[in-house]
Amino acid sequence: MDSKKSFNEKTMIDNNLSNRYIDLDPNGYFIIKVDLEENKIILEHFLNNINDDGYALDPETNEPIKCDSQNKRGSNEVFKGISAKQLGIMITEERNDLITRYDHALYLGRELQKAEESLYKRLPYIQD
Numbered sequence: 502m503d504s505k506k507s508f509n510e511k512t513m514i515d516n517n518l519s520n521r522y523i524d525l526d527p528n529g530y531f532i533i534k535v536d537l538e539e540n541k542i543i544l545e546h547f548l549n550n551i552n553d554d555g556y557a558l559d560p561e562t563n564e565p566i567k568c569d570s571q572n573k574r575g576s577n578e579v580f581k582g583i584s585a586k587q588l589g590i591m592i593t594e595e596r597n598d599l600i601t602r603y604d605h606a607l608y609l610g611r612e613l614q615k616a617e618e619s620l621y622k623r624l625p626y627i628q629d
Contacts, residue, residue, distance in 0.1 A: 519629055526605040527551050528598065529577060533612050535619050535626040542616045544588050545576040546599055583620070585613035 527550075534543040549557040549566060557566045559574065566574070578596070582588040589610055592599055600606050612628055619626035 522555075523604065524555060524602065525549070525551050525557050526600060526602045528601050530557065531592075531599075531609060532576075533609075533616050533626070533628050535616050537620070537623060539581075540620065541581045541583060542585070542588055542613065542620055544580040544582075544592065544613070546578045546580070546592075547574060548577045585610065585617040588613050 529546055529548045532545045532547065534545070535541075536543055548560050550560050550563065552558055552565075558564060559566055578599075580588055580591050582591065592609070593606065600609070615629075616626045618624075
């Protein structure tokens, strides 16, 4: 199989997997950012509640959390580091109470690796 066909197949599979339903982690979610001025990866943890329909709710208002909301919520905790490995160890060994689902941990590992690559290539990072 040629590499272009293989890459196109991988892209199609990844896009389909990104659109599947997932159970949210009841211990919260993370927003990942890259600060090119400070040369750091920033990992913000946010608390949430999950309703019976599987939607994330703001623990203070009990209202659904919308991805495109202009309302900025305060994070529960902020982690900063220079590598995916450093941040991964912070949230799984030093604070192992933030992630309860294996799929969440795997997702964070992939995204932190993308953020690290963006940091060192000096490119914008967009979280999937």
